[in-house]
Amino acid sequence: xxxxxxxxxxxxxxxxxxxxxxxxxxxxxxxxxxxxxxxxxxxxxxxxxxxxxxxxxxxxxxxxxxxxxxxxxxxxxxxxxxxxxxxxxxxxxxxxxxxxxxxxxxxxxxxxxxxxxxxxxxxxxxxxxxxxxxxxxxxxxxxxxxxxxxxxxxxxxxxxxxxxxxxxxxxxxxx
Numbered sequence: 001x002x003x004x005x006x007x008x009x010x011x012x013x014x015x016x017x018x019x020x021x022x023x024x025x026x027x028x029x030x031x032x033x034x035x036x037x038x039x040x041x042x043x044x045x046x047x048x049x050x051x052x053x054x055x056x057x058x059x060x061x062x063x064x065x066x067x068x069x070x071x072x073x074x075x076x077x078x079x080x081x082x083x084x085x086x087x088x089x090x091x092x093x094x095x096x097x098x099x100x101x102x103x104x105x106x107x108x109x110x111x112x113x114x115x116x117x118x119x120x121x122x123x124x125x126x127x128x129x130x131x132x133x134x135x136x137x138x139x140x141x142x143x144x145x146x147x148x149x150x151x152x153x154x155x156x157x158x159x160x161x162x163x164x165x166x167x168x169x170x171x172x173x174x175x
């Protein structure tokens with residue numbers, strides 16, 4: 001039987017960042033080795049209608065500003081691909097240190113197009129490390145195509161996430 005080592009929490013307008021942060025805190029308090037990146041948003045500034053986006057590396061003081069100001073007239077994505085790549089490289093270097101779970105803020109546009117954290121997810125999977133992420137409706141199809149039988153969707157419920165992690169960890173440790 002193939003067990004899903006990739007899990008995405010489907011969300012729309014809910015506070016997924018706060019939810020992921022609380023879930024990671026619970027796992028860390030249980031003594032689990034969790035790595036990855038959690039997102040936070042600042043206030044919208046004068047130069048752009050969007051708020052700044054930062055990735056906070058779990059277990060570290062490192063913060064990556066993954067947004068860039070494109071001005072008030074901008075309608076496109078403000079993601080800073082260089083900062084995201086730098087964050088991914090740091091996280092990949094940590095995968096050999098007994099990591100039990102990799103948590104990533106989103107499976108989004110970059111990942112659906114073969115970029116973003118996609119290679120990092122593959123690196124974690126190759127080491128038997130389960131991956132937890134979050135997913136907006138826009139990317140459901142790309143997620144299903146990417147993960148196939150190795151991926152599952154979870155509700156935004158801490159008990160469901162913890163149950164998935166416990167079961168996945170047992171399967172990965174037995175392999």
